[in-house]
Structure formats: structure tokens, C-alpha cells
Amino acid sequence: MPASSAHPASPAPCRGTTIEAVDRELARCAGQWRYTAGPARGASLVRAPLRLDLGMAGPADCFPYCAVAAASSINASVLIDGVPPITASVHPGTGDHPVWSLGDAKVTAASLADLKGPLPEMEAVARTLATRVLLLPSADDLIALLGGRPAIALASTLPHGTGLGASSALWGSLVLALGRALNVELDYKTVHLVVLRSELELGAAGGWEDLTCLLGGWKLAASTPAQSLVPAVEHLCPSPAARDGLVRCLHLLWTGRARGSRAPFARLIHQLLEGVASVWSSVARFAAINSRLAAALVGGDTAYIREALALQWAAWTALTGDGTCTSSEQAFVAAVGELGGAARFAGAGDGGCMLVWSPENAHAAVEQLARSCLPHSRWLSWQLAQGVFVS
Numbered sequence: 001m002p003a004s005s006a007h008p009a010s011p012a013p014c015r016g017t018t019i020e021a022v023d024r025e026l027a028r029c030a031g032q033w034r035y036t037a038g039p040a041r042g043a044s045l046v047r048a049p050l051r052l053d054l055g056m057a058g059p060a061d062c063f064p065y066c067a068v069a070a071a072s073s074i075n076a077s078v079l080i081d082g083v084p085p086i087t088a089s090v091h092p093g094t095g096d097h098p099v100w101s102l103g104d105a106k107v108t109a110a111s112l113a114d115l116k117g118p119l120p121e122m123e124a125v126a127r128t129l130a131t132r133v134l135l136l137p138s139a140d141d142l143i144a145l146l147g148g149r150p151a152i153a154l155a156s157t158l159p160h161g162t163g164l165g166a167s168s169a170l171w172g173s174l175v176l177a178l179g180r181a182l183n184v185e186l187d188y189k190t191v192h193l194v195v196l197r198s199e200l201e202l203g204a205a206g207g208w209e210d211l212t213c214l215l216g217g218w219k220l221a222a223s224t225p226a227q228s229l230v231p232a233v234e235h236l237c238p239s240p241a242a243r244d245g246l247v248r249c250l251h252l253l254w255t256g257r258a259r260g261s262r263a264p265f266a267r268l269i270h271q272l273l274e275g276v277a278s279v280w281s282s283v284a285r286f287a288a289i290n291s292r293l294a295a296a297l298v299g300g301d302t303a304y305i306r307e308a309l310a311l312q313w314a315a316w317t318a319l320t321g322d323g324t325c326t327s328s329e330q331a332f333v334a335a336v337g338e339l340g341g342a343a344r345f346a347g348a349g350d351g352g353c354m355l356v357w358s359p360e361n362a363h364a365a366v367e368q369l370a371r372s373c374l375p376h377s378r379w380l381s382w383q384l385a386q387g388v389f390v391s
Helices: 015-033 121-131 141-144 166-181 190-202 211-213 240-249 265-275 275-298 302-320 326-339 359-371
Strands: 044-047 051-053 071-080 087-093 099-102 105-108 151-156 220-223 226-238 250-254 342-345 352-359 378-380 382-384
Touching: 015 121, 015 190, 015 226, 044 071, 044 166, 051 166, 051 190, 051 211, 051 265, 051 302, 051 352, 071 211, 071 275, 087 166, 087 302, 099 240, 121 141, 121 190, 151 166, 151 190, 166 190, 190 211, 190 226, 211 226, 220 275, 226 275, 240 250, 240 275, 240 302, 250 359, 265 275, 275 302, 302 342, 302 352, 326 352
Parallel strands: 099 151
Antiparallel strands: 044 087, 051 071, 071 220, 071 382, 087 151, 099 105, 220 226, 250 352, 250 378, 342 352
């Protein structure tokens, strides 16, 4: 874990050198996935969970921080309201050209390069998979192997901007679905690198935490400067007391407000890149909290689970200021704390879903608070998932 005084001794890697590092990693494993002549599998369907980040990484799982200091997160792969919220499918098409859809947005394109609007990520993922992993000349060669006119669709049951890592989960599911359709079984590391490279290329990369949702269960994910692209993942087995406490007291609340501008997060990354010592010290606190939180889960210390959420909220607001949440959201978190609970935003912390620790004897009051402070909010149920469903 990084010391509280950790900050970069030299400029951290820029976007370009990070892409080069990903390319080197992909080159090391690409040969094993080389596509050879043979029949494509045909239709494929991937249904994936999302990650519930009980131990938040903040920006610590992003470059430049994770390239020069250790980082960690603790999360669970979860179903939402009883179902996997992410779906990716590849079906043989009936038209003259491939049909790509992301939610309600659909594009029929003769070439992947023609994809516009909300779909450039699809093109980037398909191109990276084709040229960097399957060693095909181009992404359109991948489409040709799928019959030249597939229907490729991504969908989420949740609104945009929940803070649960849905975007990365969508792209990871797309990689798995394309591989499955081609009879190529890809491992987690390869899927992770394909998505990471695609996001970096588009300037939209988050951290490495989001894609750990594909692995299932509770887990501690950690990176070091020597292993900054793909984290090491240790599966955790919460004690019966911790599991019971999580089921009874940990709730997920959609605030009704999607994640806002990424400007605060971008500012943090810039400050990390500039080596602002106070920012590095604050970010390092997340790793310290996660270290104790992992022990609390295994040991059944439910009091610290609640405390960790409160500490994370304090650390995040100190890091970003109050501009990332509304006065109503601040009032809700404060009132939950007065009832013996704790709450904070999931993910990057500037909107979307909140993790709410609500003591059983106070949950009715917490629900009333949500109706009062956050009138457009709604509660989502979560259940532990053991990984992706591929067919």
C-alpha cells in the first residue's frame, strides 16, 4: 500500500506511452488467440454483472497513479433487481450490412469505420480485438468471419451514469460475445487489455477496477507499478456475520441524477500527473481503508464496514470539494449518519448510485429521508453474482 506521503518522483506515463505498454502486453499473448480457418460459432449471448465498489479506489486505479504507486479496491460482482444488467449479443444478420446497436441507438454500416454517433467505442473494441489479438488485417475481416452482416447489440437495464462501471462492462461483454461467436475463448487478461486499449485510444479510460465485475464474487483487486495494467485479484470469502450484515444493511440507491461532468475527476488526474503531494496523500487513504476493510469482511467486523463508507465519503469530499454533489445529497448523507448509518456515491463519486449502510432499525427512516431529500430516487436490489453468463 502506498505511504501517505507518496507522490511521483518523475513525470508519470502519458496516454501515448500507456497505449504502447498495453500493445506490448497484447503482443505477448496475442499468438495464443490467433484465429485459424474454421466455422464461426454463430449467435452468441453474454450477460454480465456490474461491480459494487465497497472499498473504493477513487482515481487510484487510473494512470498516472497506478503506474507509480500501489492501488487497491474491494468490490462485489452483482446482479441488479435479480438479473444481469449488461447484455451483449452477436446474431447472424439478414440485411446487406452489419447492424450495430447500443441501447436504442442503431446504425447500419457497410464498414466499421462508418460507425458514428454513440458507437465509436464499438468500432474501437472490434478493431483492437481483430488486429491486436486475433491478428487479422482489419476489423472488417472480423466482420467477414461473422458472415459479413451480423447484428451486434449492447444493452443495459440501468440508466446512464450510475457509477457502477457499466460502460467498461459493456465493452468487456462485447469482446466476450465476439470471441464466442468466432469460437475463440478469451481469458480475463486479454479482455481487460482490449477494453483498456480501446478506452485509452478514445480518451475515455477509467481505471482497472470496473472490469473485475466479470470475475464474480467478492474480491480484493490490487495493482503495483510493475503490474499496473491488469490488477491481481484475490477472491474474498466474507464471514457469515459479514455476509448477513451486508444483505441486511447495505442498500443501493439510484439518486435520480446521473454522474455529472467528468471535470472534477479530470482535474484530479491532472493534479496526480503534476505530483501535487496533498492529492497523492489523500488518494493513498483509500488503499489504507481497503486494507482494513478486507480484514473486516473476512473477520465479520460489520461496524468497520459502516465506518469505511463514512471514511470514504469524507476522503472523497475532502479531495474533490462539495462541487460534485448537490446540497440535497449532502443533507441525505449527513442525516443517514445521524441515524447510525453511512452513505457515499459509487464509482467516481459525482452522481449516480449511492451505497447506503442502513441499520435495520433505522431503514424505514432512511427510506423516508430518501423520499424527502432525493424525490427522484429509487432503491435497487443487489444480489451477489458469480461471473458472466455466456451462451
